[in-house]
Amino acid sequence: MSNALLQKNFIKSKTDNITVSVIVPTHKPNMKYFLRCFNSIKNQTFGFNNIEVIIVVHNTNEQFFNEIKDLVKGYDNVKLLKLDNDKHSASSPRNYGMKFVTNKYVTFLDDDDALKENFIKDSLNYMENNDAQFVSYARKNIRDDKNIVSIKYNELETRIGKEIVYNINKNANDIPFEQAVFVTGKLFDFDLIKKHHILFNENIPVFEDFLFVSEIIKHSKSVCVQPHILGYYYHLNQDSIVNNLNRTDADILNCVEGILNIIETIKSSQYLSKIGLSELIAYVGVTMFSSVNISYSTRCKVRDLMQKHIKLLWFVDENNIYVKNRSKMNYKIMETEIKHPMIAYAISKILKLLRINPILLVSFFTNTFD
Numbered sequence: 630m631s632n633a634l635l636q637k638n639f640i641k642s643k644t645d646n647i648t649v650s651v652i653v654p655t656h657k658p659n660m661k662y663f664l665r666c667f668n669s670i671k672n673q674t675f676g677f678n679n680i681e682v683i684i685v686v687h688n689t690n691e692q693f694f695n696e697i698k699d700l701v702k703g704y705d706n707v708k709l710l711k712l713d714n715d716k717h718s719a720s721s722p723r724n725y726g727m728k729f730v731t732n733k734y735v736t737f738l739d740d741d742d743a744l745k746e747n748f749i750k751d752s753l754n755y756m757e758n759n760d761a762q763f764v765s766y767a768r769k770n771i772r773d774d775k776n777i778v779s780i781k782y783n784e785l786e787t788r789i790g791k792e793i794v795y796n797i798n799k800n801a802n803d804i805p806f807e808q809a810v811f812v813t814g815k816l817f818d819f820d821l822i823k824k825h826h827i828l829f830n831e832n833i834p835v836f837e838d839f840l841f842v843s844e845i846i847k848h849s850k851s852v853c854v855q856p857h858i859l860g861y862y863y864h865l866n867q868d869s870i871v872n873n874l875n876r877t878d879a880d881i882l883n884c885v886e887g888i889l890n891i892i893e894t895i896k897s898s899q900y901l902s903k904i905g906l907s908e909l910i911a912y913v914g915v916t917m918f919s920s921v922n923i924s925y926s927t928r929c930k931v932r933d934l935m936q937k938h939i940k941l942l943w944f945v946d947e948n949n950i951y952v953k954n955r956s957k958m959n960y961k962i963m964e965t966e967i968k969h970p971m972i973a974y975a976i977s978k979i980l981k982l983l984r985i986n987p988i989l990l991v992s993f994f995t996n997t998f999d
Contacts, residue, residue, distance in 0.1 A: 653684045682706060770864075811838055821848055
């Protein structure tokens with residue numbers, strides 16, 4: 630490894646054999662969002678020509694594919710791929726995109742989000758300086774619609790004010806759930822991913838990110854977390870909100886099945902604590918609360934499936950800023966959703982009758998009671 634890699638201000642020369650691949654799965658026919666995403670890669674201070682962009686157009690119409698094709702025309706560093714299958718999550722196109730990665734480092738970017746302009750350049754510095762297998766940054770929620778309330782939880786990370794390097798053999802249990810669960814906002818050592826054949830589980834409907842990152846943690850020496858540095862913009866838009874509201878009974882039961890599989894996987898893990906488990910349980914509650922058409926019988930099934938795990942919701946480590954700042958009212962909503970299906974069903978009907986978006990209500994409680 631050349632000494633240039635250890636300099637604080639990383640500058641890639643023509644002779645350095647270090648470049649980065651960005652994998653962008655896309656299936657939403659909204660060019661406004663996609664253009665913002667693509668421009669955030671073009672505007673990287675590391676230099677757009679030094680970045681391999683792999684766009685996987687997944688299960689979408691020909692018009693959207695052609696629009697992207699026109700957008701990236703003339704860029705030799707952009708690989709445009711098309712994937713049609715019976716999968717409905719980002720796992721499949723992400724796995725497909727990894728087959729075409731030719732570089733040492735890889736990051737993942739969702740098609741309606743954006744990278745901060747110095748994300749790649751700074752990430753390389755921290756990766757090399759700390760001999761880390763991935764570096765993770767704070768995320769910022771941004772509202773794309775005035776009717777959407779952004780949740781402040783992610784922004785709490787900025788209060789710590791210093792980078793943290795976790796030695797996997799010593800203190801990996803301390804890695805915050807918020808930094809382990811998302812695959813975006815991170816730069817990964819792709820050599821490690823290839824060596825251990827790490828892929829996204831395409832059969833799990835939720836938290837496939839979590840399992841992917843957890844598997845990387847397991848095989849890492851150290852990971853570098855930058856809770857005080859903003860690196861990724863997570864955009865809340867009306868399209869994703871509508872999709873959440875329209876979840877069906879089958880969607881919820883698939884979600885619960887996936888969560889239960891993940892719980893069993895990580896319960897025996899030496900590097901993920903009860904904090905992570907509590908967040909998984911919380912996700913079930915908030916997903917049901919934000920889905921307006923879930924039947925009473927499905928809520929009863931979820932209660933029966935999740936009953937033995939509900940106590941994990943109230944695991945609070947007072948020394949962990951990420952957990953102790955989570956709204957108690959927010960947790961109470963989640964607990965009610967799982968333990969008391971009749972009450973939850975009645976609340977859902979009332980909110981639907983009053984045309985109140987339950988997602989906004991959850992966001993309100995998080996902002997008010999943190």
